[in-house]
Amino acid sequence: MRRLLVLAVVLASCAGQTTGASTPTREGEATALAFSPEPTVTPATTLAPAATLAPVPIPEARPRITSLVGGMELASVDGPADLRIDPAISRDDEAVIAATVAGDIDAVQREFARPFSQRPRIYVFATNEAYAGGLARIFGYPTATAAFVADNSVSFFEPSLPAIAVNWQAVGDRRPVAAIRHELTHRLTLEACAPRCDLVPAWFNEGQARLAEAQVPGGDWRMLRVRYEAASMADTNTLIPLNTLVSQLGWNSLTDWAGYYKYQEAARATELLREDVGGPTPIARIYERIRRGENIAQAYAALSGRSFEDFVVGLPARMSSAVPPSPGFITLPIAPEGLGASYLLYGFAPLASVTLTISGPRGSETWPVTISPFGAVFDGLPGTRAQGGYTLSIQHSGGVLTAKVRKDGRGSPGDTR
Structure with missing residues (x-):
């Protein structure tokens, strides 16, 4: 019986220990042994090989939907x-054209504060030849007239x-593309002035369209040319009378030189007129009055x-002072x-x-330049020239003018200038 009692006390003592814990003991006190539980053998988990991800397919451009217009195959663009664009135009250029048209339509409608009454019809041709062909076969011009228009626009x-017809070969390398906005401005002018379009002077109609080109985002260089070349005309007394x-x-x-500079003068005059009329939509306000029968004056x-x-x-003083x-x-x-980079001379004696x-990373070169009949010259450094800083100097009868410009882009190793 006593043995049973002692055994019970020992068992009770063992039961009071916490397995796995190390408890300090006093001298003479028995140390309870802690046993690790029997390890459980878990079968090794075999990892499935990582799934091979299938390459993400690159969505293919939707096939073009083409149709014959005037016997010419053209693709429709949403x-x-x-x-409608010439299928010879690349898909990348098609995307540029579509984005340009969408942005231009929005900008022109805001300028006139009115929407187009119907979707503007635009044909974009890939080459000079296709452009002339479209003017003849789709627009109905005699062959000789189509050739003349194609050569001069x-x-x-x-x-x-x-x-609207567009020659992509002629405008596609310009950034930003502005010719489409020019023609869309003419297109909406025709609606804005009705029924008194006879009251719209050509200089205002054409000047607004040229100004619209200069207002395309990224087209600051066009606006600069409008202002400086108009100032050159004013300073050299070569402005063309508006009447x-x-x-x-x-x-x-x-035509010829005057055929270009008339646009610069008209655009600058239109810009100043808009400034004087004021308000968020000065062009819309002018056309509202023209529709009532008022002339531009x-x-x-x-x-x-x-x-x-x-x-x-x-006008001359305002153009010059700007x-x-x-x-x-x-x-x-x-x-x-x-x-590349560009330079503009203005206010020089006509035909001087x-x-x-031009001095740059690869040396210097000098050559004569003839000033235009309107006192200005615009030209550029070719994109093939080396990247870096350039110093340009103009020697004229009144002294020497110097300016600096930095050209970005690597250029071509073959251009040693």
Whole structure:
């Protein structure tokens, strides 16, 4: 019995220990042994091999939907315009065209504060030959007329259709592309002025379209040219009287150098007129009055509080004062093609000869430059020239003008200039 009692005490003592814990003991006190539990053998888990991920498929561009228009195969492009493009145009360029058209339509509608009554119809041709062919076969021009228009334009709006033609070979390397916005401006002008489109002077119609080009995001160099080249005309007394630019026939009769500079003058005059009219939508306000039967002079006077005669008389001084004194020389770290750098001379004696020296990472070179009949010259450093800083100097009868510009882009190793 006593043995049983002792055994019970021992068992009770063992039961009071916590397995796995190390408890301090006093001298003479028995140490309870802790046993690790019998290890459980778990079968090894065999990991399945990692699944091989299938390559993510690159979505293919949707097949083009083409149809014959005037016997020419053209592809339809979804968007806010009835846009048809030449299948010879790459898919990358197609994306540029579609984005450009969408942005331009939005901008032009905001300028006029009105939507297009129907989706503008736009044809974009891949080459000079296709452009001329489209003008003949789709727009219905006689072959000789189509060839003339193609040789003297990069895009065209035909009011009677109404439709727009674009020569992608001529405009596709320019960034940003601006010709489409120019023609869309003409397209919406035709709606904004109705039924009194006879009251719209050619200089205002064409000037607004050229100004729209300069307002395309990224087109700061175009706006700079408008302002500086108009100032050059003012400083050299070569501005074309606005009263000779009222009829479209008179406008179209100016070609060669005048055929270019008339746009710069008209765009700058339109910009200053918009500034005087003021408000968030000055063009819309002007056309609202034209639709009522007011001419441009009456609309301007009513909206600006100034006489149109004062506006015309003050144009030369306003154009001239907006830029540094002439003759002058500026550089731009961009070229029309997006690469290279450019320079602009303004306010020089018309047809004068000056000497240009360009010094860069690979040396210097000098050559003569003839000033245009309107006192200005715009040209650029080719994209093939080496990257780095350049110093440009103009030697003329009044001294030497110097400017610096940095050209980005690696250039071509073969161009050693």
